[in-house]
Amino acid sequence: MERNLEKAIDSIISECQECGLCSSSCDLLAGHESPAEMARRGITMEEGYTCALCGRCKAVCPFDLSPMDMFQARRDEAIQNQEQDPDEFNYFMPDSEENVMNKYRQYYNIDYSDLGSDENSDTYFFPGCTFMTYSPKLTKEVYNRLRKEIGCREILTDCCGNPFYQMGLSDSAHQFSNSLIDKIVQKEVKRLIVACPNCFYRLRETLKSTGVEISTIYEVLDFSGITSGKLTKCTIHDSCPDRFEGILAQQTRDTLKSCGYEIKEMTNIRENSPCCGSGGQIAHFQPDLADKLVKGRLEEANSTGTEMLVSYCLSCTLNFSRFDSKLKRRHVLNLLLGVDEDYTEVNNQLNEVFAE
Incomplete structure (x- = not known):
């Protein structure tokens, strides 16, 4: 992890022209000196965890540099060096029984076990944690349409593992991803239909060696018969x-x-x-x-x-x-x-x- 941080810092120090474009687009960078100056004096743990990891800094950089990578690597180092207690994140970690979404679904009896299935299908719906927790009505509507229109065998109520990566928990992220791969291979999944952009990009990376096709809802559902309502x-x-x-x-x-x-x-x-x-x-x-x-x-x-x-x-x-x-x-x-x-x-x- 330390080598990753050093590499990210060296890249910024050697190539950042301190033009100010990223600072003008980011509240974190705007409150500090340039990314190059921050890299030279060292990134604090607080700065690592203040970055939204949104990538806007890289999008505006004319040299395609990514200060975000430097802050992400600082998170990794904070966990590795035990500067940050990972238990602090338990309330939003998918492997914790006490995480917010598990408790919310239990409290409001949100369950998907009664949904029908197409036993001849190798296509599965992967709604993602947030979608299936806070929008169960929409989740069920999407699944039922998928089952009727293209055949869908099951809804997978798993997390893509993104929170582990964001928080710098690389070992947990690796273990979680391997478990998810094993599950998907065991189920003989050939295609996943995804509702969440975080899940789409994370699963595409996680499952790239499996040959599983990752598609979005918007590619596969037929919306042609639906027209806008009063608010157009x-x-x-x-x-x-x-x-x-x-x-x-x-x-x-x-x-x-x-x-x-x-x-x-x-x-x-x-x-x-x-x-x-x-x-x-x-x-x-x-x-x-x-x-x-x-x-x-x-x-x-x-x-x-x-x-x-x-x-x-x-x-x-x-x-x-x-x-x-x-x-x-x-x-x-x-x-x-x-x-x-x-x-x-x-x-x-x-x-x-x-x-x-």
């Missing part, structure tokens, strides 16, 4: 994992337009989209910064004059729903499948779970 204008927030390839960004825009939605774009979209405030679990370490990111994005969305802010990442949608706004905040699939859900009450529901 929306603006789209792009998810950080999709920043460099823009696969879901393009798919969702094309599909929404085909269903009659008019998209009013914000100034900062696609590769230049800011983090929603949930990236890298920064709300855990820097809640004020996370709130600032949410409020800033809501202001930008409001300036488009649309009625609705949508995202193809439910974590983003939930984060935007934490504050009052005249905008409706919805997941893209809420619009495309006609399943309306108001996510503004999720935080109150979480408080109820832990008040018991």
